[in-house]
Amino acid sequence: MSLIGNKYEIIRRLGGGSFGEVFLAHHKHLDREEAAKIIKTNNFNNALQEAKTIQKLRHENIIDIYDADILPDRSGIFITMEYHPKGSIANLKFINRRQLVDIAVHILRALEHAHGNEFIHRDIKPNNILFNKHKNAILTDFGLSAKEMLKEIERKAIFRYDWEMNGNYWQAKINNIIVKIEIQRKGNLYNIATLQKRIESTQYRRILRYCFDGKSKSEINNITQKIMSEIDSRFVI
Numbered sequence: 001m002s003l004i005g006n007k008y009e010i011i012r013r014l015g016g017g018s019f020g021e022v023f024l025a026h027h028k029h030l031d032r033e034e035a036a037k038i039i040k041t042n043n044f045n046n047a048l049q050e051a052k053t054i055q056k057l058r059h060e061n062i063i064d065i066y067d068a069d070i071l072p073d074r075s076g077i078f079i080t081m082e083y084h085p086k087g088s089i090a091n092l093k094f095i096n097r098r099q100l101v102d103i104a105v106h107i108l109r110a111l112e113h114a115h116g117n118e119f120i121h122r123d124i125k126p127n128n129i130l131f132n133k134h135k136n137a138i139l140t141d142f143g144l145s146a147k148e149m150l151k152e153i154e155r156k157a158i159f160r161y162d163w164e165m166n167g168n169y170w171q172a173k174i175n176n177i178i179v180k181i182e183i184q185r186k187g188n189l190y191n192i193a194t195l196q197k198r199i200e201s202t203q204y205r206r207i208l209r210y211c212f213d214g215k216s217k218s219e220i221n222n223i224t225q226k227i228m229s230e231i232d233s234r235f236v237i
Helices: 049-057 097-116 148-156 217-234
Strands: 008-017 020-027 032-040 065-070 076-082 129-131 137-139 164-166 169-174 177-186 189-198 212-215
Touching: 008 032, 020 076, 049 065, 049 076, 097 137, 169 217, 177 217, 189 217, 212 217
Parallel strands: none
Antiparallel strands: 008 020, 020 032, 032 076, 065 076, 129 137, 164 169, 169 177, 177 189, 189 212
């Protein structure tokens, strides 16, 4: 499939929705991969407004537009833009505290810049927030409407502990609570003791439902990750 003047070769579909479809395209002359958004419409001026808007903004946290035009068969328009293979935050299984803060800062910078230039995004949602190669958040799709951002963040955002390995135990701290997962070797087997204390306290207490005895070496990693995941997601100990 080609778009215009045989310039672009479509490689594969990346996604789509009510706004149209997005494809990975290869720019033959520049030998560059680009994301090509195809919008089926006969209202060309309104459809091209997104490209005009983003082109004027120019910001490190806003997607770069390369080209935009009417399709050769006049069934709609296409917009080509920078391609970010890491995808959007909608692809993440969870968002930890550090990521959530970074994403919020990057997107707020993008919105501050857009609002300062008298533009409103109108479609903030996880699918419209991409990651570049530096893992910075990039805002795309200056388009339609959607309360979807809050709904997705509430569904996916897990305020996770930041776990760190220290010798024979894992430890994490959030607010005023410290949790420790201690791995104790007993001959050829291992015990896992999970402990909790408040920062102002001097003593740990065992969290019995997260303690396991007599486990093999091959089981330790899986069990430890399971404990971390359960503690993180429930956030109640």
